[in-house]
Amino acid sequence: MPPNEEAPGRRGSSERRSRTRFVVLGMLTYGPASAYTLRKRIAASVGFFWQESYGQLFPTLARLEEDRLIQGQEVTAGRRRRRDYEITASGRDALAHWLDEPPMPQPERNELLLKVFFASEGGLEALRSHLVDTNARARAQLDVLHSIDSGLQAAFAEDPRMPFRLLTVRYGILGLEAFHRWSAEALRALDDRSPSVS
Amino acid sequence: MPPNEEAPGRRGSSERRSRTRFVVLGMLTYGPASAYTLRKRIAASVGFFWQESYGQLFPTLARLEEDRLIQGQEVTAGRRRRRDYEITASGRDALAHWLDEPPMPQPERNELLLKVFFASEGGLEALRSHLVDTNARARAQLDVLHSIDSGLQAAFAEDPRMPFRLLTVRYGILGLEAFHRWSAEALRALDDRSPSVS
DNA sequence: TTTGGCATGTAATCCGTTACATGATTAG
DNA sequence: CTAATCATGTAACGGATTACATGCCAAA
Numbered sequence: 001m002p003p004n005e006e007a008p009g010r011r012g013s014s015e016r017r018s019r020t021r022f023v024v025l026g027m028l029t030y031g032p033a034s035a036y037t038l039r040k041r042i043a044a045s046v047g048f049f050w051q052e053s054y055g056q057l058f059p060t061l062a063r064l065e066e067d068r069l070i071q072g073q074e075v076t077a078g079r080r081r082r083r084d085y086e087i088t089a090s091g092r093d094a095l096a097h098w099l100d101e102p103p104m105p106q107p108e109r110n111e112l113l114l115k116v117f118f119a120s121e122g123g124l125e126a127l128r129s130h131l132v133d134t135n136a137r138a139r140a141q142l143d144v145l146h147s148i149d150s151g152l153q154a155a156f157a158e159d160p161r162m163p164f165r166l167l168t169v170r171y172g173i174l175g176l177e178a179f180h181r182w183s184a185e186a187l188r189a190l191d192d193r194s195p196s197v198s
Numbered sequence: 199m200p201p202n203e204e205a206p207g208r209r210g211s212s213e214r215r216s217r218t219r220f221v222v223l224g225m226l227t228y229g230p231a232s233a234y235t236l237r238k239r240i241a242a243s244v245g246f247f248w249q250e251s252y253g254q255l256f257p258t259l260a261r262l263e264e265d266r267l268i269q270g271q272e273v274t275a276g277r278r279r280r281r282d283y284e285i286t287a288s289g290r291d292a293l294a295h296w297l298d299e300p301p302m303p304q305p306e307r308n309e310l311l312l313k314v315f316f317a318s319e320g321g322l323e324a325l326r327s328h329l330v331d332t333n334a335r336a337r338a339q340l341d342v343l344h345s346i347d348s349g350l351q352a353a354f355a356e357d358p359r360m361p362f363r364l365l366t367v368r369y370g371i372l373g374l375e376a377f378h379r380w381s382a383e384a385l386r387a388l389d390d391r392s393p394s395v396s
Numbered sequence: 397t398t399t400g401g402c403a404t405g406t407a408a409t410c411c412g413t414t415a416c417a418t419g420a421t422t423a424g
Numbered sequence: 425c426t427a428a429t430c431a432t433g434t435a436a437c438g439g440a441t442t443a444c445a446t447g448c449c450a451a452a
Contacts, residue, residue: 018411019309026316036431046315049308056412058433080420082432092319099320102328103309105335107441110247111217111301113366117244118224120359121290122297130300137303161318167387168311171380178376182369189365216439234403254440256405278448280404305413402449409442414435421430 017104020052020060021069025095028070028087035061035083045165048145048172061085069094116186128190135183142176145169215302218250218258219267223293226268226285233259233281243363246343246370259283267292314384326388333381340374343367 027033027041035057042052061083064070069091072083087095112134119127149169152162225231225239233255240250259281262268267289270281285293310332317325347367350360 019307019312020411022316023312026312026319029316029319034431035433046312049306049311051305051307053413054433055414055435078420080431095316096320099313099316100324102331103313106307106309107249108247109217109249109304110369111304113247113369114217114221114224114244115297115301116362116369117366118220118227118293118297118359119362121224121227122294126298133300161316163387163391164314164317167384168315170383171308171311171314174376174380175373178372179369182372185368186365189361193361218439232403233405251441252405253407253442276448278403397452399452400450403447405444405446407442407444409440411440412438414437416433416435418433419431421428423428424426 018060020056021064022095022098023050023052024057024060024064025069025087025091025098028085028091029095032084032086034075034085038085046168048141049168064091124190128187131183131187131190135180135187138176138180138183142173142180145172145176149173216258218254219262220293220296221248221250222255222258222262223267223285223289223296226283226289227293230282230284232273232283236283244366246339247366262289322388326385329381329385329388333378333385336374336378336381340371340378343370343374347371 023042023046024038027038027045030041033041035054038061039052039054039057042050061070061072065072065085068088070085071088072085075082075084112130115122115127115130149166152166152169155162221240221244222236225236225243228239231239233252236259237250237252237255240248259268259270263270263283266286268283269286270283273280273282310328313320313325313328347364350364350367353360
């Protein structure tokens, strides 16, 4: 049998699992945007649980346009040119189809936990400082999310998608609260075993 | 200029950030092991927050041995040959050094939240079923972790690393509890808006 | 003895980040 | 006028998964 008859895995429905395309499609339902605008839009809305880099965004935009899921248009403002994209009807279909599929269980990878797990092979003071940092960062992020939450609550009734957005924020808050509690608890446990230097 | 004059960025201290090497080193502090054994050991201990595949494990083992951080030895049992590795003194040093460095903040990526965020572009029944699945899986994983926790508590006093291990389990439990609560809460919110079909 | 699982590995490929490069505006 | 920042892009690279390949062992 000749290899690659009809090139089975090239790029049809058998994408490995690049969710980047769908973030792009989803963000374009909020209105046309350039790559730069898209990146800012992503960072401002889902940034706390999803990020995209240009190196990913630009190729993805090119391929989405090839597939007619988005439509690009050259725009010249002043002397500056850029390319704005809008989602097409088939783009909306593709998005809706993806939304209906169950999310792939994503493999967790937590470097902090690795360092906790192997902590007895290293210095305990280092572990302690990692935990302190962790705790402070969780606290700070929690404050950010709380203020985002308040801000969104104010604009509630207007947009039918607001409730869903609030749900993602709520997820972040509950998760960070747990994380914050855990790091505090871990610090207490650590100090119980090896009482602080005082 | 000839390429790779002294190979500036080849592989010294400028590793991008492969934590795989350190999981391997850490696991080898529990005793010598082959690639296969290592994989099982990883799955059984840190599996709920860290996994490694063979495609990653084998090259990493080869490179760690090149760097003299581990020492391999051919073993023949029956007619079967395998390669067992043990950690060297410099391997322990490298591990300890890595443990002291603060963990890199890892970019979150949550596909479920993406689907929640864009839910209004898809079917709400699909979203609901994703949430139900999510809730059930969290519940199941929670049960697993609770039983792991009990099992470890029993063997507490023996191993000085047990407390650290318990901390990672505790992290999993707190996180999953939050996740479980969130998905239940989200389901309630969803049913409030679009009362179920009954 | 054939099936399936255990054990060891290799190869291809893709995802995603980082670093680099460049022109256009705006501020000082 | 120069520096900084905005905006748009490209190239290189490494990490990680998936799929493939092979041989030994045990059980039916």
